[in-house]
Amino acid sequence: MPTNNQSNSPVPTLRPCKRYIATHSPTGQSIYAPSPAQVYNVANASFGGMARSYALASLPANLTHDVDLKAYTAESGPTSYRRSEIVIPSPPGGGGGGGGGGANLVVVDLKPGGVSAMHRTASVDFSVCVVGEVEHELDGGQKVRLLPGDHIVQRGTMHRWSNPSETEPARFVACTLPCIPFDIAGEELREVHLPSPTKRGSKL
Template sequence: MSNPGQISPLRPVTRHVTGHNAAGKAIIHASSPGEWKSFEAKDMAFDVVYTTSQFPADLNNDADLAAHEQVVQSDQLGLVNPRGTVCRIVDFAPNNKCIVHRTQSLDYGIVLEGEIEMLVEEGEPVRMKRGDIAIQRATMHGWHNTSDTEWARMVFVLQDCQPLTVGGTTMKEELGIATGVLNPSGNDQ
């Protein structure tokens, strides 16, 4: 039942991209299964659903489709796409390792399956259930599936943001234990 490359037992995902025909009528441009990459000894898997490389996106002559394909084929995408957006699905194994990190981005994280804890530097972890949404604003944070048996799935939409300065310090991307494993985003230069 899994898609090739998918490591979790959760339902496979299919991406449906719309477009227009020559008469300007809406069509389904393409449908394709998720393309998963495992991380952290298969405790986590990513599926990059879509990216944009500028904001606002340019949909004319399918420029966004070409830009997305170029980003994916480059194999250089970090967590954030500079000057653009990333829509990514992440599956978390039971008792996965919590990877604490910071991205220079404004992120919407929505729990699709299971439950997950959101950790930040100060305060107690927040347990998030299906349908809950985190608005992550360039903070140091982490995600931890505390279940002993069930996988969790989240969808994230990451948007590049202006440099954030707090107390005179400019915040930078920090990948924690994922440094050297994940590509740096390069949007905090």
């Protein structure tokens, strides 16, 4: 998701998400670690925004000495909480089996009537509606409406998100995992973002 600016609350009528990260004390006791407030990246102000709730540089995850936590809470770096990528980039020197880096957990808040750009990423995404209603539309015109608890398993498909309500906000939570690029009708899967619609119902 290309980003133009950042916000702590792109949809003021939604209660801000709280993210709790569990770790260990020096004596081995389980504790909650300090963590920064959610930072939403806003690519399309009429849509809402996306916040990275956690990210891992590679899988299996390396939790030794909290290296993952330190990387996430840093102000910069590929897994920083401030970054806007949907898929974690490949680590330096390759890795990831040709399909990118690790895991990315994101929260997406949608304004009433908000519509995202049509896009695809080289990933498999598990997206769960948690507030309101969310529509998921494929480039072939098929569309489903998600209610809280409903979810999409997305496998590199071209799609867009929208909030069908003109009065109520919506939210979904997604975990994205990179996939190895594969052939789709003669073209190799790659990340694509088409121009954003200006309002709900407009065509690309």
